[in-house]
Amino acid sequence: MNVIYPLAVPKGRRLCCEVCEAPAERMCTACTVTYYCGPVHQKADWASIHEKICQLLIPLRTTMPFYNSEEERQHGLQQLQKRQKHLIEFCYTVAQKYLFEGRHEDAVPAALHSLRFRMNMHGLSSVELVPAYLLLAEASLGLGRIVQAEEYLSQARWTVLKSTDCSNATHSLLHRNLGLLYMAKENHEEARYHLANDIYFASCAFGTEDIRTSGGYFHLANVFHGLKKMELADTLYTKARSQQADLLGKQLVNDTGLDEAQEAEAIQTLTSILSIRESTSDKAPQKTVFVLKTLSMLYFLMLECSKAKEYASRALSLAEEHLSVQEQKVIQELLDIISTEEEQPIT
Ligand SMILES: [Zn+2]
Numbered sequence: 412m413n414v415i416y417p418l419a420v421p422k423g424r425r426l427c428c429e430v431c432e433a434p435a436e437r438m439c440t441a442c443t444v445t446y447y448c449g450p451v452h453q454k455a456d457w458a459s460i461h462e463k464i465c466q467l468l469i470p471l472r473t474t475m476p477f478y479n480s481e482e483e484r485q486h487g488l489q490q491l492q493k494r495q496k497h498l499i500e501f502c503y504t505v506a507q508k509y510l511f512e513g514r515h516e517d518a519v520p521a522a523l524h525s526l527r528f529r530m531n532m533h534g535l536s537s538v539e540l541v542p543a544y545l546l547l548a549e550a551s552l553g554l555g556r557i558v559q560a561e562e563y564l565s566q567a568r569w570t571v572l573k574s575t576d577c578s579n580a581t582h583s584l585l586h587r588n589l590g591l592l593y594m595a596k597e598n599h600e601e602a603r604y605h606l607a608n609d610i611y612f613a614s615c616a617f618g619t620e621d622i623r624t625s626g627g628y629f630h631l632a633n634v635f636h637g638l639k640k641m642e643l644a645d646t647l648y649t650k651a652r653s654q655q656a657d658l659l660g661k662q663l664v665n666d667t668g669l670d671e672a673q674e675a676e677a678i679q680t681l682t683s684i685l686s687i688r689e690s691t692s693d694k695a696p697q698k699t700v701f702v703l704k705t706l707s708m709l710y711f712l713m714l715e716c717s718k719a720k721e722y723a724s725r726a727l728s729l730a731e732e733h734l735s736v737q738e739q740k741v742i743q744e745l746l747d748i749i750s751t752e753e754e755q756p757i758t
Pocket residue numbers: 428429430431432433447448449452
């Protein structure tokens with residue numbers, strides 16, 4: 412982490428901070444192709460994403476080698492594009508995972524990278540930029556920066572408006588984020604409108620039973636929860652939950668079939684539902700048992716046996732109090748599977 416002096420900067424090249432684009436004062440000595448305005452942004456970028464992509468940036472940011480033939484040059488170009496594509500996806504997934512974990516500050520540099528790589532590859536007005544704008548909006552909302560969130564969202568909205576080939580998935584994400592923005596502004600009417608649109612577009616894109624559709628139901632449930640319309644909220648929570656459970660049922664192999672960010676989202680959603688269930692006066696133990704069981708299965712599939720065991724045990728003791736012997740037996744079986752796995756992990 413050396414300071415670089417003006418003389419070391421090649422003539423005519425303006426070096427900008429990776430995070431804020433202010434004039435750079437230092438560079439990363441590990442890759443020597445990344446610059447920062449100061450130690451604060453260097454540290455933030457390192458913790459968020461740079462540590463993971465530092466070496467990958469070298470071929471992207473050094474001048475292209477000399478090629479002997481047009482064929483070689485084309486091949487080189489293709490390789491470069493492949494790397495960029497990989498980085499776009501990678502930074503996006505990392506940022507998304509931070510968001511689901513509530514680490515909004517850490518999400519910002521990763522999301523910014525995803526945006527910039529997209530700009531490089533697709534130009535400034537491409538609809539491909541929208542997912543990155545939405546990540547940044549969500550991170551800003553999480554940090555309480557409502558004005559900034561609105562700016563990113565209006566960028567996203569504008570880009571979607573101008574494009575003719577925007578996918579249903581992107582429409583869904585845009586509406587979800589607008590819904591969340593209006594929730595933060597306590598405009599429930601607008602929030603409801605956008606979340607309903609989110610569910611509509613997500614259903615078109617992924618089907619009604621997909622985990623990506625369940626997110627919209629979940630947030631809409633929160634709106635109704637906020638409005639003290641408990642019955643409606645409960646129906647929607649049930650909808651969101653059964654979609655996630657369904658998904659787990661289908662994927663009960665070695666793997667959840669979800670990427671890391673989706674796993675984090677599923678855990679986050681189920682944990683919120685559980686705490687809401689536990690805090691309501693409406694005692695419906697079979698619903699709580701169901702959520703506990705689902706969480707346990709999810710952790711089990713993610714190979715986190717101790718957590719899986721904890722939730723299964725809670726489900727079992729609740730089931731012993733309130734549910735039938737048959738139900739208890741099912742949970743006991745789950746607990747047995749987890750215990751076996753714990754003793755003899757499959758490697
Ligand atoms: Zn900076």
